[in-house]
Structures are given as structure tokens and as C-alpha cells.
Amino acid sequence: MQAKLIDGKAVSAALREQLKEEVAALAEDGITPGLAVVIVGDDPASKVYVRNKKKACEELGLHSEEYALPAETTQEELLALVDKLNKKPDIDGILVQLPLPAHLDEKAVIEAISPDKDVDAFSAVNVGKIMIGDYKFLPCTPAGIMELIKSTGIEVKGRECVVVGRSNIVGKPMAMLLLHQHGTVTICHSRTADLPSVTRRADILVVAVGRAKFVTADMVKPGAVVIDVGMNRDENGKLCGDVDFAEVAEVAGAITPVPGGVGPMTITMLMRNTITAAKK
Numbered sequence: 001m002q003a004k005l006i007d008g009k010a011v012s013a014a015l016r017e018q019l020k021e022e023v024a025a026l027a028e029d030g031i032t033p034g035l036a037v038v039i040v041g042d043d044p045a046s047k048v049y050v051r052n053k054k055k056a057c058e059e060l061g062l063h064s065e066e067y068a069l070p071a072e073t074t075q076e077e078l079l080a081l082v083d084k085l086n087k088k089p090d091i092d093g094i095l096v097q098l099p100l101p102a103h104l105d106e107k108a109v110i111e112a113i114s115p116d117k118d119v120d121a122f123s124a125v126n127v128g129k130i131m132i133g134d135y136k137f138l139p140c141t142p143a144g145i146m147e148l149i150k151s152t153g154i155e156v157k158g159r160e161c162v163v164v165g166r167s168n169i170v171g172k173p174m175a176m177l178l179l180h181q182h183g184t185v186t187i188c189h190s191r192t193a194d195l196p197s198v199t200r201r202a203d204i205l206v207v208a209v210g211r212a213k214f215v216t217a218d219m220v221k222p223g224a225v226v227i228d229v230g231m232n233r234d235e236n237g238k239l240c241g242d243v244d245f246a247e248v249a250e251v252a253g254a255i256t257p258v259p260g261g262v263g264p265m266t267i268t269m270l271m272r273n274t275i276t277a278a279k280k
Ligand SMILES: Nc1nc2c(c(=O)[nH]1)N[C@@H](CN(C=O)c1ccc(C(=O)N[C@@H](CCC(=O)O)C(=O)O)cc1)CN2
Pocket: 048, 049, 095, 096, 097, 098, 099, 120, 140, 141, 231, 239, 258, 259, 260, 261, 262, 263, 264, 265, 266, 267
């Protein structure tokens, strides 16, 4: 392996130390940031993420509340809970764990969260603010990726940045954050013609397609920074990313592993957003 490993756990731990200081400073003013996490149903992965969010709140000294609702919860019941949390003074941030069961309207639920408490930054208001560069919160995964890129010491300005995947949660906001830092950004997707010829241009390649080991060594420019957002299982049931780590690490200049890359940053950025929300 020639690539430098971008250690998401280490970057995340360093940021959490800074956040602890911010929480302590707020405590002196009598403020304890509060996060409400809502989970509907029994998805095992979602349960793990929610548990880790609660643990992160404990580690940093944030107040947290978990609302675990049964899979058969109705849209009205979920919206009523969001409404209650919007009005709850000790709650600064609200997060509804995704994906929701299929009968629920995810978009309507996200839009019901007050934009000031939308610590995922998924609502149309917050997405719009990100577009114009006037935002309070950044979506957690793209924000975490920007921190990981920063940790490599490589400047985004003037670089060819290629984002593979165009989801509202990762691909689109990711492209916007790279653009804000003066990257030359291309978004690729399933209908991009000759994808390898585009990804090979990238100095910074971010992959969020949800397909195990989709990006291979021949698709990567030698020395590129490769960020893997994927969370898949390989043929042996082992957790793996969207990038074929073993072969791409021979070509890239720096690369994130899965696990231990982007994932840990997502929860740390959620903590940062909740603290920002509490500062009002
Ligand atoms: N409302 C939201 N829902 C979802 C989000 C989100 O940001 N907001 N993102 C993902 C899930 N997610 C956080 O909620 C998340 C995913 C993965 C990790 C993580 O630390 N992964 C570990 C591996 C974990 C494992 O062993 O399974 C890693 O990569 O090292 C944290 C958070 C979808 N839903």
C-alpha cells in the first residue's frame, strides 16, 4: 500500500476534544445542548447508529433524548412527535434516523422539523442556505468529509474534484461544499458516459454510490485523495466501502478505510451541529 491512510477515528477524536471545550464554555452560561433522536422500526444498523449518537452525547456532555417508535407508527403520530420536539425548549437539535419504513413520507417528516433544529441540514430551507453559502448547519457526512480532506493538508482550491453519486444527503451537498472551497467539481452518476475517464481526472475523488468495491484501481489518478462513503457487505458478509480498498490503495495518494473513515466523522459532525444549534 502506497497511499496514506486517512484515519477517521483519529480526526474525529481530535475534533471531539475541541467540542468538549465548547460544551464546557456553554455550561458556564448555563446552556446544555440537547439532541432528540427519533427512530422508527427495528432496522439493526439504524439502532447501532442511534446508540452511537447517544454515546457521543454522553461523552461530550450533551443532553440527549431517544424516541424509539414501533414500525407501524403512522405519519400523523410521527409528525405530532416532531411538532412536540420543535416546541421543547431543552431540545436544540432533532434528528429522524433514516431510512424510515416505506409507508412513511420521509420528505414530509424532514420538512416538519424546524430549520433551526434541523441538525441533519436535510430540509429545503437548510439545503437552500448551503447553495448560497449562508448556512448554520452542514449535512454531517459531507461536513465530515471536508474535515478529512483538510486533515490531509491538500488544498481543494483549483483541484479537480469528482463526486460519484448524486443523492440529496451526500452527493449534491458534497459537490457544493467542494465548490465553496474553489474546487472544480464534476458530479457523476449511473448515466455518466465513460465514468472511468471522468474519475481518472480527479485529484479528489468522493464515492457515494452504495455498490461494494465499485471503484477499481484503473479508475483512479495516481496520487489522488480517495474518500469512500460506502457502507456495504462483501461476498463474505464483511463491511466494505464503494472503493476496492486493496487495489486503490496501491494507486491513490491518500484513502479512507471502511470502517474507520467517513462513518465516525458523521456522528462527530452531528455533535458539532447540535452545539451550534444551542448557541442560537
Ligand atoms: N438522519 C440521518 N440518517 C442517516 C444518516 C444521517 O446522517 N442522518 N447517515 C447514515 C447512517 N449514519 C448516521 O446516522 C451513520 C452511518 C455509519 C456510521 C459509522 O460510524 N460507521 C462505522 C461502521 C459501523 C459498523 O460497524 O456498522 C465506520 O464507518 O467506521 C455512523 C453513522 C444513514 N442514515
